[in-house]
Amino acid sequence: MASSKEGTSKSVWSRRNFLVTSMVSTMSATTLLDQSSANAAPAATPEPHSPHPTIINVNGQPYHLALDIRTTLLDALRDHIGLTGSKKGCDHGQCGACTVMVNDRRVLSCLTLVATLEGRNVITIEGLSQADGTLHPMQQAFIDHDAFQCGYCTPGQIVSAVACVKEGHAATDADIREYMSGNLCRCAAYPNIVDAIKQAKAKMKEA
Amino acid sequence: MQPFQFSRTGDLQSAYLAHGAAEATDTAHSRSQYLAGGTTLLDLMKLGVMRPDRVVDINELERTNAGRIEFGGNRLRLGALTRMSTVADHPDVRRDFPVIAQSLQLAASAQIRNMASLGGNVLQRTRCTYFRDTSYSNCNKRNPGSGCAALDGINRPHAVLGTSERCIATYPGDFAQALIALDAHVEVAGSNGAREFPFAKLHRQPGQTPHFETTLAPDELITVFRIARAPFTRRSLFLKVRDRQSFEFALASAAVALDLDGDTVKQVRIALGGVATVPWRAHEAEASLINQRLDETATRRAADLAFADARPREHNAFKVELGKRTLIRALRQAGVMEI
Numbered sequence: 331m332a333s334s335k336e337g338t339s340k341s342v343w344s345r346r347n348f349l350v351t352s353m354v355s356t357m358s359a360t361t362l363l364d365q366s367s368a369n370a371a372p373a374a375t376p377e378p379h380s381p382h383p384t385i386i387n388v389n390g391q392p393y394h395l396a397l398d399i400r401t402t403l404l405d406a407l408r409d410h411i412g413l414t415g416s417k418k419g420c421d422h423g424q425c426g427a428c429t430v431m432v433n434d435r436r437v438l439s440c441l442t443l444v445a446t447l448e449g450r451n452v453i454t455i456e457g458l459s460q461a462d463g464t465l466h467p468m469q470q471a472f473i474d475h476d477a478f479q480c481g482y483c484t485p486g487q488i489v490s491a492v493a494c495v496k497e498g499h500a501a502t503d504a505d506i507r508e509y510m511s512g513n514l515c516r517c518a519a520y521p522n523i524v525d526a527i528k529q530a531k532a533k534m535k536e537a
Numbered sequence: 538m539q540p541f542q543f544s545r546t547g548d549l550q551s552a553y554l555a556h557g558a559a560e561a562t563d564t565a566h567s568r569s570q571y572l573a574g575g576t577t578l579l580d581l582m583k584l585g586v587m588r589p590d591r592v593v594d595i596n597e598l599e600r601t602n603a604g605r606i607e608f609g610g611n612r613l614r615l616g617a618l619t620r621m622s623t624v625a626d627h628p629d630v631r632r633d634f635p636v637i638a639q640s641l642q643l644a645a646s647a648q649i650r651n652m653a654s655l656g657g658n659v660l661q662r663t664r665c666t667y668f669r670d671t672s673y674s675n676c677n678k679r680n681p682g683s684g685c686a687a688l689d690g691i692n693r694p695h696a697v698l699g700t701s702e703r704c705i706a707t708y709p710g711d712f713a714q715a716l717i718a719l720d721a722h723v724e725v726a727g728s729n730g731a732r733e734f735p736f737a738k739l740h741r742q743p744g745q746t747p748h749f750e751t752t753l754a755p756d757e758l759i760t761v762f763r764i765a766r767a768p769f770t771r772r773s774l775f776l777k778v779r780d781r782q783s784f785e786f787a788l789a790s791a792a793v794a795l796d797l798d799g800d801t802v803k804q805v806r807i808a809l810g811g812v813a814t815v816p817w818r819a820h821e822a823e824a825s826l827i828n829q830r831l832d833e834t835a836t837r838r839a840a841d842l843a844f845a846d847a848r849p850r851e852h853n854a855f856k857v858e859l860g861k862r863t864l865i866r867a868l869r870q871a872g873v874m875e876i
Contacts, residue, residue, distance in 0.1 A: 377542070378540035378541050378542055378543075378590075379540055382543060398540070399540060399541060399543045400538045400540060400541075402579070421583065422580050422583065422584075423576055423579075423580055423648075423649060426646065426648060429648055435622075435651045436647060436648050436651055437648055437651050437652050438576070438648045438649065438652065440579075441574075441575050441576050441579040441580060441652065442575060442579075442652070443543075443572070443575065443579065443592075443594075445543055445545075445594070446545070446572065446575070446594050446596060448545070490647070490648065493647070494647065497626075497647075499647070507783070508783050509647045510647070511646055511647075511782075511783035511784040512645070512646025512647050512648045512649065512784055513646075
């Protein structure tokens with residue numbers, strides 16, 4: 331059973347026997363919500379195999395999850411929430427393809443257990459553009475500067491780049507290279523990525 | 538990854554309770570593990586190197602003393618739950634303890650620095666390939682008594698200082714070298730109460746028991762790092778040499794701090810990374826520089842002393858000369874720093 335914010339259901343979201351529910355949903359989702367909000371004490375999963383309830387906000391939308399305790403944020407996003415923009419490259423924190431923002435800081439979703447994110451705000455590549463489809467200045471800059479080839483690392487690059495600018499670590503080309511070093515691009519689009527970030531930085535300042 | 542019990546806690550007492558103090562095993566192989574940033578733990582759990590039955594999420598401790606940075610002008614207190622990036626960007630740390638800020642800024646990637654806590658950083662596990670790859674059964678760290686595949690394996694990244702015939706795995710971190718150079722202290726807490734001791738006493742050389750990596754009791758948590766301001770803390774830096782320019786572990790690194798009278802050395806602190814099994818303080822090298830002019834001869838002599846006991850293996854002999862040159866360059870750069 332799964333439901334999205336639009337209330338539609340896709341098979342890809344229910345290929346595991348776990349619950350993924352949004353605010354307004356079925357009875358069992360409501361039950362889950364009540365249990366979670368009534369329980370102010372530290373969450374615990376006493377049995378390793380019982381699904382662990384977690385509420386997280388992704389791109390402004392609350393998700394009530396009940397997943398295997400081992401589930402990473404990356405797998406929760408891709409396999410259970412249906413947001414496949416974040417990519418699984420190495421799954422060990424070495425490539426940056428899975429980069430998302432948690433409470434406004436860029437992190438690696440592959441090394442983050444979703445159970446540790448109770449009440450946190452996650453922004454993925456899908457959350458950067460505006461509701462009317464207008465691209466984020468960084469997304470547009472990557473297109474303008476041809477800052478990718480195969481595109482697999484691009485969602486991680488863009489999320490990381492937005493954070494890099496917001497952190498104030500994009501002052502010089504050398505700074506950009508250093509502070510973007512956690513995002514590998516095997517197509518080696520690096521010079522174009524640096525150019526894209528410089529363009530977007532100026533646009534982000536205006537906005 | 539094997540399943541585990543999970544709990545989240547916001548205070549120290551319930552952290553020890555959840556951890557379960559009764560275990561007799563050491564921290565490195567404890568069946569219970571504290572989880573902060575997770576950048577080491579999750580990685581090694583996926584590889585099957587660490588297989589805890591119980592994981593205690595301590596990130597909520599950020600709201601306690603363990604999550605704060607305090608600097609009153611003479612004493613710097615870094616909470617163990619603060620993140621590497623926060624400390625690396627902290628203006629007081631950058632100005633008065635540059636070696637600390639640089640050791641953190643040159644480590645890992647921006648994403649990992651946003652996640653990793655200081656406490657977890659100093660406890661990160663070695664990058665030894667034979668430790669990380671469970672298809673090798675002979676690893677004395679992972680399977681005590683099973684032997685060491687690195688001794689006669691591909692040992693280019695391995696240590697030349699502090700090794701034993703049981704283990705030559707390199708201590709991988711950078712921040713720990715800054716701490717040991719500046720005579721930092723650690724405050725720890727566990728079910729047996731709180732204690733503090735010099736950071737230099739935290740890590741254990743492999744000796745006959747490479748699976749014991751620290752002097753922490755199984756349920757003890759690092760809560761605070763304490764560093765006193767000294768005449769040498771401003772003239773300090775971290776130099777890191779590696780196979781690629783960024784997002785890479787050190788082949789050789791040097792954390793140095795100098796107090797100069799003109800060009801004569803009054804006090805000096807030297808720690809070496811990438812070349813040793815633990816955060817390595819070079820006391821003899823320091824002693825040789827006192828009251829000396831910081832010139833080519835003196836720095837070369839100090840570097841020779843620092844590596845006098847080096848025991849290279851087949852593929853890592855280059856680290857002896859690389860380590861010396863790294864130290865010489867670090868001392869020279871620190872000598873001409875504008876402070």
